[in-house]
Amino acid sequence: MATEIVMPKFGMSMNEGTIAEWLKKEGDDIKKGEPVVTVSSDKITNEVEAPADGQMLKITAAEDETLAVGQVIAYMGEPGEQITESPAAAEETASAAPEPAEAAAEEPAISREINHAPQAESRVRVSPAAKKLASAHGISVETIEGTGPKGRITKKDVEALIETDETEDGASRPQNEPASANPSLDTTQVTAVKGMRKVIADRMQESLQESxxxxxxxxxxxxxxxxxxxxxxxxxxxxxxxxxxxxxxxxxxxxxxxxxxxxxxxxxxxxxxxxxxxxxxxxxxxxxxxxxxxxxxxxxxxxxxxxxxxxxxxxxxxxxxxxxxxxxxxxxxxxxxxxxxxxxxxxxxxxxxxxxxxxxxxxxxxxxxxxxxxxxxxxxxxxxxxxxxxxxxxxxxxxxxxxxxxxxxxxxxxxx
The missing domain is CATH 3.30.559.10 (Chloramphenicol acetyltransferase-like domain)
Structure with missing residues (x-):
């Protein structure tokens, strides 16, 4: 039976945590005690370790997503092992991410192949961080091949595409933006605000607004x-x-x-x-x-x-x-x-x-x-x-x- 990885409780007052970054992806082989994801809460960012040896079968929580303590965020086990979600987890998954009728057909528990065909904009699965980074570089998410759960586009997918563009073209810049006479000025580093940085940003803004x-x-x-x-x-x-x-x-x-x-x-x-x-x-x-x-x-x-x-x-x-x-x-x-x-x-x-x-x-x-x-x-x-x-x-x-x-x-x- 697949092993659940749940949102941990790092302190007595912690009720929920936010997925900061997945360190492993579906299909990766993992050793017990190896870090699989980082979670942030109350300015603390901690790594969550694998509870057993096995393979990452399914990731059910996206980066930047906030979940209650004890809620399932992933499953791991033997390759091809069937995943049996608890009724509560299945209900939460269904309510959090409803699928269109034509996509409701039964899928295998673990998909080893990802269909990279372009999708309509409304159907593209993309993390907020990836979407923001793609937008900053003038990249349409429809052109990106996602490697995340169910073909979801991750920040790493966007970074890989940007790196490829830089290798082929010598520079990466938003579309329709003229190149600078100084190549060094064309380089822009865009980082998604998440984890501890996001907590601090939110609290500092709230402090100034509310006092x-x-x-x-x-x-x-x-x-x-x-x-x-x-x-x-x-x-x-x-x-x-x-x-x-x-x-x-x-x-x-x-x-x-x-x-x-x-x-x-x-x-x-x-x-x-x-x-x-x-x-x-x-x-x-x-x-x-x-x-x-x-x-x-x-x-x-x-x-x-x-x-x-x-x-x-x-x-x-x-x-x-x-x-x-x-x-x-x-x-x-x-x-x-x-x-x-x-x-x-x-x-x-x-x-x-x-x-x-x-x-x-x-x-x-x-x-x-x-x-x-x-x-x-x-x-x-x-x-x-x-x-x-x-x-x-x-x-x-x-x-x-x-x-x-x-x-x-x-x-x-x-x-x-």
Whole structure:
């Protein structure tokens, strides 16, 4: 009996997932444990492994399609093995993709031959990503031979055709578009937005559309804080500790202390209701190659600078290794995003909704400040606080930012 591959549950809060990319196609031989498809959910993209040895018999879910946890996405088994779909799966397949009457004739369970004859535009099976890529290159989908399930045209089919055109013609460009005098300007890379990138794109757009965002900016003199960080790391090294204290850990602790004194910034705006929190569940943005995730340090108010630093390190490693669960990235009450490593000073971070505020941290800058009329070289840290004006006004937002700056400029306050 064929083995079902189902939409997995990567975390307790995951209810559905989206097919990001099929790594195998129908007819491929697969070993147990070999990745067959990537699935995205809540900014997490994970590979789904084959549950057994066998052949990919049938793929029932298309790329970019969202399905409930536990729903069948493919079948694998021995070559020629009959597939018996559960009544629920058969009903879902029928309702999701109704066939014209003339195509309703009984088909064999597995088709080893694909009819590549051109079809009418309304009958062409094509994935959204493939259709978008073909359109960008001026290619009619009717001319493409699909290699996906039931002759479905995939993104790889379009890419193969584009590559062939480039080999034969020397360049690939949309129809009716004149060639540039500079051949290098004719090259266009078009990538379908899906997986983690699509989740981020949707959430960032929703954040800006559904909240009233405003950003306040100011500098903090962190000369003394950097000296404290340097001394702390020197002591750790003397004690044989391999782990060091990052500046982000100190900033995070300062933010937690400031939030406890100004809880108006430790809030969220949800469905017309304003929530203010006594606890601080701190989100710390982590940049990945594919995008951005925000793992959460729960009850950060109960942690020391060093404990917060260790949490940041562990969660950052988990994010880079794709080991975080959905629960690790839900429930934050305030977020910090640090782009100092890129050299950026000030910027306007976008709210991690429904949170009322987010703190942006830039790169430390060399500056000069006057103390009793004497110019002195100082290290200045740019801070950018974006807040939802529906939940927080400018004056209390400014007080929070002033409190945070005061703690950073008097780092002994981190320990009292």
């Amino acid at each position: 009233a965002q405003l950003t306040l900016m100011r500098k903090a003199d962190v000369t003394g804080l950097l000296q404290m960080q340097k001394q702390a790391n020197a002591e750790l090294e003397q004690n044989g500790e391999a782990k060091t204290m990052t500046l982000t850990a100190f900033i995070a602790k300062a933010a937690v202390l400031a939030l406890q004194k100004h809880p108006a910034a430790n809030a969220s705006f949800q469905e017309g209701m304003l929530y203010r929190y006594d606890h601080v569940h701190l989100g710390v943005a982590a940049a990945l190659t594919e995008g951005l995730v925000v793992p959460v340090i729960f009850h950060a108010e109960a942690k020391s600078v060093r404990e917060i630093g260790e949490s940041i390190r562990v969660l950052g490693h988990g994010a880079r290794e794709n080991q975080l669960a959905s629960e690790d990235m839900h429930g934050s009450t305030f977020t910090i995003t640090n782009v100092g490593g890129t050299g950026v000073e000030y910027f306007t971070p976008i709210l991690n909704t429904p949170e009322a505020a987010i703190l942006g941290v830039g790169a430390v800058q060399d500056g000069v400040q006057f103390h009793e009329g004497i110019p002195m070289e100082r290290k200045l840290l740019p801070l950018s606080l974006t807040f939802d004006h529906r939940a927080l006004d400018g004056e209390p937002a400014g007080r929070f930012l002033a409190e945070l700056t005061g703690i950073l400029e008097n780092p002994h306050r981190l320990f009292f």
